[in-house]
Amino acid sequence: MASKSDVRLLMNDGNTIPVIGFGTYAPEYVPAADSEKAAKIAIDVGFRHIDGAHLYFNEKEIGRAIQEKIADGTIKRQDLFYTGKLWSTFHVPELIQSHVKQSLQTLQLDYMDLYLIHWPFSLKSGGEFMPVDENGKIIFDTNVDLCAIWEALEQCKDAGLVKSIGVSNFNRRQLELILNKPGLKYKPVCNQVECHPYLNQSKLLKFCKSNDILLAGYSVLGSHRHKDWVDQTSPVLLEDPVLAAIGKQYNKSPAQVALRYQIQRGVIVIAKSYNPERIKENIKVFDFELSSEDMKLIDGINRNLRYVAIPVFADHPQYPFKDEY
Ligand code: NDP
Numbered sequence: 172m173a174s175k176s177d178v179r180l181l182m183n184d185g186n187t188i189p190v191i192g193f194g195t196y197a198p199e200y201v202p203a204a205d206s207e208k209a210a211k212i213a214i215d216v217g218f219r220h221i222d223g224a225h226l227y228f229n230e231k232e233i234g235r236a237i238q239e240k241i242a243d244g245t246i247k248r249q250d251l252f253y254t255g256k257l258w259s260t261f262h263v264p265e266l267i268q269s270h271v272k273q274s275l276q277t278l279q280l281d282y283m284d285l286y287l288i289h290w291p292f293s294l295k296s297g298g299e300f301m302p303v304d305e306n307g308k309i310i311f312d313t314n315v316d317l318c319a320i321w322e323a324l325e326q327c328k329d330a331g332l333v334k335s336i337g338v339s340n341f342n343r344r345q346l347e348l349i350l351n352k353p354g355l356k357y358k359p360v361c362n363q364v365e366c367h368p369y370l371n372q373s374k375l376l377k378f379c380k381s382n383d384i385l386l387a388g389y390s391v392l393g394s395h396r397h398k399d400w401v402d403q404t405s406p407v408l409l410e411d412p413v414l415a416a417i418g419k420q421y422n423k424s425p426a427q428v429a430l431r432y433q434i435q436r437g438v439i440v441i442a443k444s445y446n447p448e449r450i451k452e453n454i455k456v457f458d459f460e461l462s463s464e465d466m467k468l469i470d471g472i473n474r475n476l477r478y479v480a481i482p483v484f485a486d487h488p489q490y491p492f493k494d495e496y
Contacts, residue, residue: 176217176454177250180439182360183383186335188285189252190434191454192220194389194443196227198397201445203229209445210236214245217454222363222389222441224256224289225274226300234278253280254363256289256339257324262315263296267323271332286333287363288320290340292487311487317345318352325356337387339363342491343378350382363387365394366438368429368469369408369476374496376438387439392426394478395443401478413472421459430456432469 179187193213195206206229210221214236223233237253240246255278261270271286293315295302302310324336337359338349349359362379366372366388379386393408394401408414414425423431426442430453433440442453461469477492484490 176457177219178434178457180385180437182335182385183358184335184360186284186360188335188361188385188387188439189218189220190439191218191430191456192222192252192254192387192439192441193218193450194441195221195223195229195233196395196443197229197445198395199228203232205445207232207236209447209450211240212447212450213454214240214251216451218450219246219250220252220254220439220441222254223278224258225261225270226256226258226289230255230274230277234280238279248280252284253278254285254287255283255333256287257320258300259290259292259294260296260298260300260302262293262312262320264319264323266296267320268327268330268332271327275332282331283333285335285337285360286324286327287337287339287361288317288324288341290484291317291338291342291345291491292484292489309483311484313488317348317489321349321352321359322356328357335360337361337363337384339387339389340491342494343375343496344494345489345491346378346382346384358382359384361385361387361439363389363439363441365390365477365479366433367391367393367408368411368414368432368472369393369406369474370478371470371473372496373470373473376436378496380437385437385439387441388433389441390478391433391440391442392429396478400481405476405478411472413468417461417465417468420465421461423455423459424452426453427456427459428461428465428469431459431461432466435461435466 295310
């Protein structure tokens with residue numbers, strides 16, 4: 172069933188994407204079963220876009236949630252938009268189709284609506300999702316051609332395994348590498364990157380818009396602050412007084428203001444919560460509109476603060492965050 176919150180944007184390949192998505196990553200100590208429960212609640216309250224990934228180790232549970240909501244008549248498959256991602260240990264062009272088929276089987280889906288290269292850097296393929304040497308150092312693969320990976324995604328689209336293809340965590344230079352690839356068949360429809368009022372990505376957003384690529388934001392509420400990834404002394408986005416003051420005017424929470432801000436800038440938002448009340452709260456962002464003054468005030472709190480910098484990958488030549496954007 173179409174939902175009132177199913178507001179969509181047109182992608183450059185003619186398909187559409189719901190502007191708000193439900194994030195499904197949770198740290199390892201959260202049982203995977205919780206993601207199944209949360210995804211069902213998300214669909215019940217109106218989310219029609221689910222953001223997943225092989226790396227999140229819950230494709231089975233998320234797939235079950237989707238199947239259950241189809242079986243009980245809440246949605247039809249075509250109402251739901253599912254995004255999957257190619258993890259960095261699978262950057263072997265000739266194996267990508269079979270890896271996508273494996274994910275589809277785990278998800279119990281015939282196709283994914285969107286498939287992204289999760290990160291531009293490559294890790295040693297096979298075995299562990301985070302391969303390490305005897306000294307505990309992550310083993311990079313530095314010989315991978317990102318254009319060859321992209322061509323494999325184009326073939327997945329042609330084979331009907333995925334409807335649209337895009338990238339994640341690519342900087343401008345890496346996007347240009349794909350856009351300027353000789354013989355490019357399909358442009359990326361989107362680039363999914365960290366984006367919130369403390370890292371508003373205005374330059375990357377402008378570049379993406381000028382190339383008809385949508386920007387999808389993750390950690391839009393200031394990230395789950397995983398202790399291994401996020402500096403625990405960094406400021407907490409949802410405690411920002413500007414977001415609180417603006418929210419007060421509309422009787423909305425700082426989280427709802429942060430989500431609405433992105434939607435009004437044309438950014439797709441992926442919001443994660445496994446808490447039923449907060450899942451409901453996050454979808455209630457279509458019944459108010461921020462004024463242009465509010466938008467400017469929120470622009471003003473940008474501080475180029477990246478929560479998810481993952482410094483363990485910083486020495487990889489394709490680590491995306493050394494360029495300005
Ligand atoms: P978010 O910014 O979406 O969420 C952060 C935390 O905010 C959650 O842990 C949640 O906790 C809490 N929260 C949610 N709603 C509210 C609310 N209304 N009020 C107060 N707190 C709230 O962070 P993530 O970093 O998890 O990113 C979201 C999703 O984006 C991921 O799940 C994943 O799908 C995707 N992602 C993609 C990446 C990529 O490389 N492409 C990288 C990182 C994330 P609680 O559950 O307790 O409510």
